[in-house]
Amino acid sequence: QKEVEQNSGPLSVPEGAIASLNCTYSDRGSQSFFWYRQYSGKSPELIMFIYSNGDKEDGRFTAQLNKASQYVSLLIRDSQPSDSATYLCAVVGSGYALNFGKGTSLLVTP
């Protein structure tokens, strides 16, 4: 079973702080990693993807990948109440299918 593990939270951070979301995966052959944001009752929305070791930045979001440690993270700078959502880590498995972690619930408090 190829697993993607996330802390379910909730992770609570004050407005303006940095939110750090973490994910580990079991399949060492995994090559692509995605972060999706999902608001309650809505479909997942792609936030970031990364496939090379290191950091990738896009606006307030930074994805970090460490393949040796099988670890991928998402940093959200200057967190806003509108960032409150569930963040799903996803890893490409066989047949280009995405395997999702259980998601981390983020709450940004004003």
Added chain:
Amino acid sequence: DTEVTQTPKHLVMGMTNKKSLKCEQHMGHRAMYWYKQKAKKPPELMFVYSYEKLSINESVPSRFSPECPNSSLLNLHLHALQPEDSALYLCASSQERKDYGYTFGSGTRLTVV
């Protein structure tokens, strides 16, 4: 067009009914997917179509029957469902590249009564 369109958005059906969910994309994506999502759970893969051929069936019960009539359209035919099949059904599409994320539709909220 950068969207995946799913219809209907909401569906209530009885256990003896037959209904279909529809998904359409015009981004030229050659892979299309059906996912099922229960409340407070992650999406679970049901089916994968690659170049209009079924490539993955994640041991889904036969009361769910997928169909891919062409490269832009994906259907999910429903028959004799159970109340526990009530969920959000998500369609997604992608290029078959490992550096390319999925685009999800807005989903169909299905309630089986």
